[in-house]
Amino acid sequence: MKPLYRGLASATRRKASRFALETRLDAMTTRLKDVGEFGLIERIRRLLPGAPDVDVIVGIGDDVAVLETGGGSYLLATCDCQVEGVHFLWDTTTPFELGRKAAAVNLSDIAAMGGAPRWALVSLMAPQEILVESIEELYRGLGGALAEAGAVVVGGNTAKSSEGLIVDITLLGRVAPEHLLTRSGARPGDVAAVTGTLGDARAGLELWLRPESGVPEEEARTVKRRYTSPQARLLEGQCLGRCGAVHAMLDVSDGLLSDLRHMCEASGVGVELEVERVPVSPALPAVAAALKADALAWALTGGEDYELLFAVSEKDFPRVADQLLQETGTTCRAIGRFVDRDQGLRLILEDGRRSSFDAYAGGWDHFKAT
Amino acid sequence: MKPLYRGLASATRRKASRFALETRLDAMTTRLKDVGEFGLIERIRRLLPGAPDVDVIVGIGDDVAVLETGGGSYLLATCDCQVEGVHFLWDTTTPFELGRKAAAVNLSDIAAMGGAPRWALVSLMAPQEILVESIEELYRGLGGALAEAGAVVVGGNTAKSSEGLIVDITLLGRVAPEHLLTRSGARPGDVAAVTGTLGDARAGLELWLRPESGVPEEEARTVKRRYTSPQARLLEGQCLGRCGAVHAMLDVSDGLLSDLRHMCEASGVGVELEVERVPVSPALPAVAAALKADALAWALTGGEDYELLFAVSEKDFPRVADQLLQETGTTCRAIGRFVDRDQGLRLILEDGRRSSFDAYAGGWDHFKAT
Structure with missing residues (x-):
């Protein structure tokens, strides 16, 4: 689509903005940073027309929408973006890695539903001055990672950005x-378990920003790769979905405590987390x-x-x-146990x-003032 | 997802950028503005893994991907964004209108495939300081327009933007x-026809930017509404898809000449466009x-x-x-005729x-230097 406005001379663009005016006049109203990301999502959910749609199996609130399209399997749909200056910097990533x-x-996100990714739409917003070769490298990385997972780019959109680069991907998948x-779906008595190890990505970013830290080379490389080159646990998600014993699952992207809180809220349960069982890399x-x-703070909130x-009954966990x-x-490890909702969300510390x-900072929120 | 980088103190963010360095050192390489939007899309198409996927009926190159999900109808998937400062300004739109x-x-885009919209994912990137009420108004407008068309928001994503507001929607639909x-699919001999009238949106934007022009109030309101409140031709698209006589269709978003060129290139034909037949509002x-x-330039390239x-055989057009x-x-009107490819793309002017x-500026390109 041609944005008409951009077709005109830039001199005509500088006018008093209605929006800016509103912002100045009405200092008593609520700003995004006051309600935060999850407050905003709840407000959006409440105001959207709630027309019952039998074909929407899971709608707003999970990371992935689940849709009935006929044909024997559900359609999965999710989107997530990378914004320059918010999610990445060019000094810690190459276009290919991005x-x-x-x-x-x-x-x-598709892995966390037990699904198989199929099709991607890629929305790219980029400044005019960027090198085409950089964009080509970005699509090579993106297309390669999708292809390894069995998915292809089927469309998208390109537009000019006013400042940095943004890539926003919508990924569609299938699941039986x-x-x-x-x-x-987590139930009181279920084991809370997690794959792999936690905290490396946060450690990796710290090292990108403080390269002179004197960390041994191999350890430095390991954690930096976890930050720049994450691997989705697709086969693991499919295995856990297929095994018939897992009750709930999500991917740890906001930080363990925050995501565990999301699972507890969605499932209507509480949890006891044994911090010394949280798996970390050497x-x-x-x-x-x-x-x-x-290190523990990185693993819990990184x-x-x-x-x-995931949540799985105790007898099935082994x-x-x-x-x-x-x-x-x-590998995966049991890190705690789901309990009744009224027991709340608790950590069991090393000393018992x-x-x-809330003793920890908790999860990430995009909009809260920091 | 929590973007780790944003969690850290801003003082650590200001470092020499690999990307900026690359830009400075390598002045001989190609910039996005040199190849333009369509050059970029062609480059992307060539480099992406071309794994044959029998379930992809239409992939990169059309505005909408067409996917086989079983269940008797195709899945349609498209995305398009509105970027502050590129696609809109707060002084010419309210959040609800946006x-x-x-x-x-x-x-x-779904209309142009003859389809019915069903599900939307909404990706919002917004500055922390924005009023929550503005975002709620945006979602009220968005949710209402989707509901009128039979679609619902099923998910999405919210993230902080570094500057203005961006809303990127992925819309899924169905079509038999x-x-x-x-x-x-346009064939030599087919009539080129268009619904409604062209050029008003451009006129409307000009009036937003030059409100003191002395245009009569009713005419001013009419064209300004065409710019701020476009109506998708959904019923029209479904009717044209169902009638069995239309060979090709798209929606005029880049400007008539540009979109007619896209249809000719995709169909392997040329066209003769009678400019005096191009429909405009009073x-x-x-x-x-x-x-x-x-006015004619606005109608042809606005x-x-x-x-x-759409393209339809001459005998079926009435x-x-x-x-x-x-x-x-x-209403719709025949505005020209498709011809053999080697006859090219020509305008028949008022004087014959x-x-x-190319005598006209042609279509919009997001990245070309202007």
Whole structure:
């Protein structure tokens, strides 16, 4: 689409803005930073027309919409963006890596439903001055990561941005109805388990920003790769969806405590998390020590881990963990137990003391004032 | 997803950028503004893995992807964004109007395939300081426009933007395989026809930017509404898809000449366009006269018209036009004729002289240097 406005001379563009005026006049109204991301989503959900649609199996509130299109399997639809200056900087990523990461964050959402990714729409907003070769590298990374996962780019859109580069991907996938998992469904007594290790991505970003930290090269490379080149747990998600014993699943992208809170709220349960059981890589304590940082805090609240968090009944957990290892080579670990909602969300610390989740900063919120 | 980078102190963000360095060092490489939007899309298409996928009926190159999901009808998938400072300004639109327009431009793409819209994912990138009430108004407009068209919001994403507001919508729809129309399929001898009238949206924008022009109030209101509140031709598109006689269709969003060129290239044909047959509203000449502008140029190259352009055999055209009027109340007009490709793309001017399309500025390109 041609944006008419941009077709005109720039001199005509500088006018008093209605929006700016509104902002100045009405200092008493609510700003986005006051309600935060999840407050906004709740407000949006309430005001949208709630027309009952039997074909919408899961709508607003999960990371992925689940839609009935006939043909025996559900359609999955998710979108996630990478915004220059918010999600990435060009000094910590190459265009190729950015493309792979933009794909991976969406693939991870499909993985968390137990689904198989199929088709992507790529919306690119880029400044005029960017090198075409950089954009080509971005699409090479993106297309390659999708292809490895069995998905292809089928369309999209390109538009000029007023400042930095933004890539916004919508990913469509399929899942058999009997293999679908959502974030709701965890039951009191279920084990809370997580794949792989947590906290490396946060450690990796810290190292990109403080390269002179003196961390041994191998550990540094390991955690930096976890930040720039996340891998979606697709086979793992499909295995967990298929095994018939998992009750709820999501991917750890906002940070373990935040995502565990999301699962508890959606499932109507509480949780007890044993912090000493949270799995971390061998590299994490080494990096944290060199940077005089708290490895546990990174593991609990870091974010961008792209591991799978799931709820499974206690008796099935050993079998599920074994099947996951056999089929995918990936380990998982029980890190706590879901409890009744009125018991709340609690951490069991190394010394056995209990603490509320709120003792930690909690999850990431896009809009809250920081 | 929590963008890790944004979680850190802003002082650490200001570092020499790899990207900026690359831009400075390599002045010989190609910039986006040099290849333009369509050059970029062609480059992307060539480099993406071309894995044959029997379920992709129409992939990159049309405005809408067409996908086989089983269940008897095709899935349609399209995305289009509105970027502050590029597609809109807050002084020419309210948040409510922006929401409706963001929906309409996507609905129009589904209309052009003969389809019915069903589900939307809304990706919002917004500055922290924006009023929550403005975002709620945006979603009210967007949700209302979708509901009127039979579609619902099923998910999306919210993220912080570094500057202005961006709303990027992915719209999914359905179409019966036998009613699907694409931009390819026009045949030599076919009539080129268009619904409604062209050029008003451009006139409307000019009036927003020059409100003191002395245009009569009613005409001014008419054309300004065409710019701020476009209506997708959904019933018209479905009627044209169903009638069995239309060979190709697209929506006029880049400007008539540009979109006619797209249809000719996709169909492998040329065209002769009779400029005096191009339909314009009664308001258009009045506005153009007051602004000392060329109404015909606005109608030929304006853009954001969201009318439907279609190819239909000459013998069927009267029946199709009649059926369209009966079913939807919307008129259409034959504006030219498709010819063999080697005859090129020509205008027949008012005085009978012929001219190439290139005599006009042609279509909009997002990235070309202007």
